[in-house]
Amino acid sequence: MEIAKQVGAAGFRGLYVEANPLSPASLREAQSVVPEATFVDAGVVGPPPTGGASPTHLMLSGTAADKIATLWANTAVTPMVVGSEPGAASAAKSAFALYNKGKAALAVLAFQLAEKHGVTDALTAQQTRTDAASLKDPALPEQLRSVAWRWGPEFDELAETLDEAGLEGDAARALRQVWTKLT
Incomplete structure (x- = not known):
């Protein structure tokens, strides 16, 4: 938010891409502080772009999303225009982050519980199940x-996003505690 405020205070009138994982409220605030800019909402999904088996997607939304997408064409990042209004890209990023990082948080808790009871080997033995890939590495x-x-802070934003959608933000707040305790 501090960078957005600095950019807005400088009177920037170009394309402004906000690619941080923000809740709808935080995104509206970021957009409001760069009123002269053409605002593009973005969200990065995936690992650092190395061209490996798991692609890196740049979700984009806003009136100039197509312009930004062309800048990433033929790179190791796959641009995806997901909507014409800011907020769609953040929602797409948030939905995947909730699933992907939430499943990782649950795996961390499972490993910690198994370790407390001395049954880590029994837990990792479940990795061969199609629904247990996160359990292969203690x-x-x-x-x-x-x-x-x-x-952790991303889960704070996810909680706000879920709350605003009328969904269970407390689930993300609870999973946030997993990340807090790991730091």
């Missing part, structure tokens, strides 16, 4: 410690 909690500091 080192997952330690591996996720390096991103927990930024995933």
